[in-house]
Amino acid sequence: MPMNRRRHPGVVGLALAAGLAWLPVPAQASAGGTFSALARGAAALGKLEEGSGRLDEAQVLYEKAVELAPGDGSMHYLLGRCYLRRVPDFARQSGVAGAAALSRARSELRRATELSPGLGAAWICLAYALMDSNPPPPEAGAALEHAHRLLPRDLDVVRELALFYTRTGERPKADLLLRQARADHPSAADRARIDHADALDYAAAERLIAEGRLAEAAPFYERAAASARDPRLRASAQRMLAQIQEELPRQRFRAAYDQARARAARGDVAGAIRDLKALLAVPQDSIDADQARRLVTALEGRRQAKHG
Secondary structure, three states: OOOOOOOOOOHHHHHHHOOHHHOOOOOOOOOOOHHHHHHHHHHHHHHHHHHOOOHHHHHHHHHHHHHHOOOOHHHHHHHHHHHHHHHHHHHHHOHHHHHHHHHHHHHHHHHHHHHOOOOHHHHHHHHHHHOOOOOOOHHHHHHHHHHHHHOOOOHHHHHHHHHHHHHOOOHHHHHHHHHHHHHHOOOHHHHHHOOOHHHHHHHHHHHHHHOOOHHHHHHHHHHHHHHOOOHHHHHHHHHHHHHHHHHHHHHHHHHHHHHHHHHHHOOOHHHHHHHHHHHHOOOOOHHHHHHHHHHHHHHHHHHHHHHO
């Protein structure tokens, strides 16, 4: 007979059983007293949950840690980092939920850098949380520059800052940063981790592709295809550029087609027909063009039925 296996309570369950989640927090909780010790305990449990991939349970514990020690920047950092890691999960629920999670991550990470300006990891995470537009906002660059001042020998920070400079059109600053890094890291192992200057354009393009920004990635691939020293890198950039040039017209068609459908759904049939005919005036893929023509025919039929 199979034995009934009882599920062991998770770390959050144990914390709740201990009464941690129900502990009242006074308005003037001391950052260095009992409540700070409890906050560190909650944060330690949160790290265990986060390390096991249970980000939702880690978030609960980090929220408690911040509540217990609101003046401790490291607690805000852990909570902000957790929200940042959970943004994709929230975004799958809805765009609003994803935007709210990203906003909370930024808020917590800004608070972390205010309370603990020497915490380099918080500045790095804040930069990541801010780099969701092209070009990235100046605040993202300022955060990376601050992280680099705190961690000048961290090659991951060097690479991210060089990529930021490349994406914002400040390539000379990126090249200077990499030259300084090579001078500071004489070992072959360290130098192997430093991107070659002519690979920055390719790396920036790859980052944009991952974000779904094909049009913005194209100029970086063009520069990589023209200037990269590594022939394999040049060939790869040329292939990616060809794929983008093939895909972009379809993206533009889909956006215009969807906009016309939305306009028709709002009752502006004449405007939708006008937009579709303008779309068909430009050479399109045969399948896309047929789809647009069918919609024009259907909308014209609807308009005639309404006025006939």
